[in-house]
Amino acid sequence: QKEVEQDPGPLSVPEGAIVSLNCTYSNSAFQYFMWYRQYSRKGPELLMYTYSSGNKEDGRFTAQVDKSSKYISLFIRDSQPSDSATYLCAIPYNQGGKLIFGQGTELSVKP
Amino acid sequence: NAGVTQTPKFQVLKTGQSMTLQCAQDMNHNSMYWYRQDPGMGLRLIYYSASEGTTDKGEVPNGYNVSRLNKREFSLRLESAAPSQTSVYFCASSEGVRASYGYTFGSGTRLTVV
Numbered sequence: 001q002k003e004v005e006q007d008p009g010p011l012s013v014p015e016g017a018i019v020s021l022n023c024t025y026s027n028s029a030f031q032y033f034m035w036y037r038q039y040s041r042k043g044p045e046l047l048m049y050t051y052s053s054g055n056k057e058d059g060r061f062t063a064q065v066d067k068s069s070k071y072i073s074l075f076i077r078d079s080q081p082s083d084s085a086t087y088l089c090a091i092p093y094n095q096g097g098k099l100i101f102g103q104g105t106e107l108s109v110k111p
Numbered sequence: 112n113a114g115v116t117q118t119p120k121f122q123v124l125k126t127g128q129s130m131t132l133q134c135a136q137d138m139n140h141n142s143m144y145w146y147r148q149d150p151g152m153g154l155r156l157i158y159y160s161a162s163e164g165t166t167d168k169g170e171v172p173n174g175y176n177v178s179r180l181n182k183r184e185f186s187l188r189l190e191s192a193a194p195s196q197t198s199v200y201f202c203a204s205s206e207g208v209r210a211s212y213g214y215t216f217g218s219g220t221r222l223t224v225v
Contacts, residue, residue, distance in 0.1 A: 043201055043216030103153040
């Protein structure tokens with residue numbers, strides 16, 4: 001079993017839709033959870049990060065962590081064509097600064 | 112503020128050739144990383160350097176070597192390129208050993224081995 005699993009999609013939605021992106025993880029010791037966004041032919045950029053369980057909101061984006069079921073989610077409200085990108089969940093190991101990435105979900109928002 | 116700079120952006124190699132991918136960061140970060148990204152595989156860690164003077168293997172180190180030249184620069188070398196090393200390579204840096212602050216990535220090197 002991979003330590004972080006993510007549905008690779010692709011996911012296509014109409015503009016204005018609510019998007020839900022999800023990952024599962026296997027190690028209950030993980031504490032920090034991150035979401036990166038990667039535009040085509042660019043490097044990933046940090047979008048949001050959360051610590052432990054609960055929700056964190058930033059504009060149209062909400063990151064949610066459910067540690068009891070080892071499930072993390074990213075919600076995008078009122079999706080825009082500019083949100084079209086690959087979204088990767090990532091979890092840091094506590095040693096060495098290493099990040100484990102999910103496979104990434106490719107999102108396309110159609111006008 | 113350039114962030115993380117990778118060179119070259121594109122490269123085509125013949126099987127058996129060698130090359131070095133260069134990476135430099137100007138954020139005074141302590142830790143640096145090399146990842147490769149392949150379709151369906153996500154980002155996989157090749158090597159990392161937690162601090163200047165140290166390097167460690169990641170998930171897929173075979174066929175690669177690294178050098179942490181100084182605090183700013185971290186290079187990745189392919190001694191004898193193979194078609195299986197065709198990939199997009201990303202360099203990243205972070206403030207410290209705990210990656211809870213997240214990484215800053217470069218824009219990538221697209222390598223094709225024929």
